[in-house]
Amino acid sequence: MLEIAALGPTGHYRTRTRISVADARGVPALELASVPGLVVSHWIESLRSSAPLPFAERADVLRKAADVFEDQQILGDGLDAHEQRVSALTGTPITIVRECDRLITATLRDVLRAPFLAKPTGCGSIGGFMAEAPPAGAAWCRTGEVFAVHAAGNSPGVHSMWLEALALGYRVVVRPSNRDPLTPFRLITSLRRAGVPDSHLVMAPCDYATADLIIDRADRALVYGGQSVVDKYRDRRDVLTQGPGRSKLVVAADADRAAGLELARAGALYHAGTACTATTGVLVEEDATGFSVELAEALARVTPSPLPGDDEARLPCMPRSDAERLVEAVLERVAPAAVRLPPRVELLDEEGASAVITPAVIELDSPKDPLLSREMPFPCVWVAPFERDALDTLDDSLVLSLHTRDAGLVDRALDLPAVSNVYRGKPTSWTHPDVPHDAFLGEFLMRAKGVAHGDQ
Template sequence: MTASAPARLDALGASGPYRSRNLEQVHDVTGGLVAELSLVPWLYAQRTLRALRAAAPPDPARREEMLVEAGRLFATGTVDGVDAETFHRTVAAVSGMPITAVREATQRVGDYAAKACASVQMARPAGAVTDWRDPRARHGCGVWTRRGEVFVVHAPANTPAVHSAWLDALALGYRVAIRPSRREPFTPHRLVCALRQAGFADDQVALLPTDHETADRLIAEADVAIAFGADDVVRKYQSSTLVLPQGPGRSKILLTEGVDVARHLDTLVESVAGHAGTGCINATAVFVEGDPRPVAEAIAERLGALPSLPPLDERARLPVSEVASAKRIDDYLQSKVDDAIPLLGGGTVVDELGDGSAVLRPAVFLLDRADAPQARIELGFPCVWVAPWSRADGVAPLRDTLTLTVVGGDDTLITELVEDPTISKVYVGDHATTWTRPGLPHEGYLGDFLMHSKAVIVG
């Protein structure tokens, strides 16, 4: 990636691309310089948000046409002069995510864009309509309306697929400003360019790379916002009604008594290591009703066979990071092991490739009780804690979970899990925690946050 001059990634404001004097260098996992990203000052960002707020959204039918086309362009087309394969290679080199996983995530975003306008309607209350001119409003009904006009996205860098999350807002008529991660800005830059290439005006969707201080001011200036991050982000915004925090997923699997582990091993491995284990929907804990050791050993055997390869290798399945970053992650992990029994990753998870980068190898640890604190640890690579569980433990160890896959179980248990407000998704049966499709709620429907219903009667 360093053989040629670094790319220039401009900010994308309400009046077109903006090239700043304040540039952030973006490196690949070997330390090579790949791009220079323009960081915008606060006054520029503020003017952009005000221009977005003053703009009117396209009509719904036109929004749908443009989102479908943008999805196609983003996934397979040439956008801002960059073809899809060049984009895949750049993201893999910078993020360390295997190129096959980058391709899959890119396609997922494109597919979601094509279905966003239909998907958002899944969140609309059955008694509400989308327009006050609907004939039902003559007798009085609910009208589903936006809570504001400008939606700000504080985006992460763990996977390109995360950028499907904010397309709902465009489908609903919001104007959207994305503050990209400075570690991997290529995905949101390409997606905003694809949306503009498909017909969205510059005052409909913007890309505003900033420093951390300006990022906080962007969220404060927004009508509504979404912020991705760790537990500190959740704590920072959890009391706000205008900011939706998206923290760790802590996704889990429960295997109840009598389950044939061999039959479900592919699902267990996919849940832990699918998409290189980088997502909030990857399982970080497996609870076993009975002896957890055979389950942990089976997972460790499969994950231990995965090769250590650079991210551009078609056979790569594990994430790669700069060596220093990988060692920091490893230091944190080893400091938390305590009395857990390592089956993989006990000495180190860092496997240096000799070019300044290192593979983060899988880690599998055996715990001796369901409420062990390690079961809440989520890291951006395949790392799983396997623990015993009994009916006496109840649902407490399974709480605070994005996706919970339950294999086996009776109606009483499933009902309790579905009714628990801290568990966002319950998959019953042989379904990987990574499974999803457009139209399903993630941490609830985003439309629940972006919209509200008001009573209207006309005539």
């Protein structure tokens, strides 16, 4: 049984109270320290009293951490063994774990890219007084000192996001997901070995009540969760929520249908259907029924995965009971006639302990059906007709991809206030280092301050 300690401002911190973490078969795989609220409060005050590294040093330290992450043994594992352990623990296909780890190391090596993209052009510096600035100008400055992260466990890649806060001088407390404490442990250990002081970065596994305390004591917080979490913090300006993506694809009548089908297939399968940018809803302007049948035929060719550590794995692995519950949650909400491709539970071992869920395609009668935004942790696509006069049905989407030649339709989509990303002719899962995931994190962490100097 692997034991994972917390990482406090003075080093490893072991507790009597521990959290048992099961792997994708439902078998206990590790014990995770659970830090009490009083201790976490002390840690946060220690972070707050610690001065950030000079700006010029931060990027160098984070670049060194990428080499440590890739090359050194942590918890007795090199990177390959670590990735196999994460895959077995979470049920995430090994190819996805590797892709996410490459994202983490690429972010470490180019960590200032996003902050400089987000920085207003009127600001001459990131923090600090501009010694060579004009007599009047602006600086981009932190809005606080301590940044808290309530991490998700659906993808190791979420841990690439908060690195920007370290680069901007925040001291950071990470509350890891019980599902995957291994990725943040390896990353934080790498950062510390590379030169980030222990008093700048801690990992605090804890219960939900203590997690709430961390969010309240920090100056800024990034919180992952479902709709209930979004609703809980909706009115908190100091909390940035990362909730359901509800990413959607529109296939307009003027676009190539075969290409639209491939966009839907690729988006549905992205990261085994578990990512917030995977395609959840597809709206088709012409013959939605025919499109749903064609999409079902394409996704039916995705064969049940071997175990998640196999390079051929494409679907998320989970305990059999969890898989059966999720399939029932889909089928109990729809009429049998609407099911174009029914999800199935496929067992992966002789004991029947672990399973995958095959892809599903469900046709809906209306784009106003709330199921169009229903995310499931496996490839599950809801197909509905597209109505140009009801564009508001596309709102509240992390990514909205439009397969169309109509630039006016794309412009109208850009005006939707609750859509974060608008793509044209690309799957919802498309990414680029210069394209923010959900706005730039720097917009949340920083603000412009006017500065002036010279003779009075």
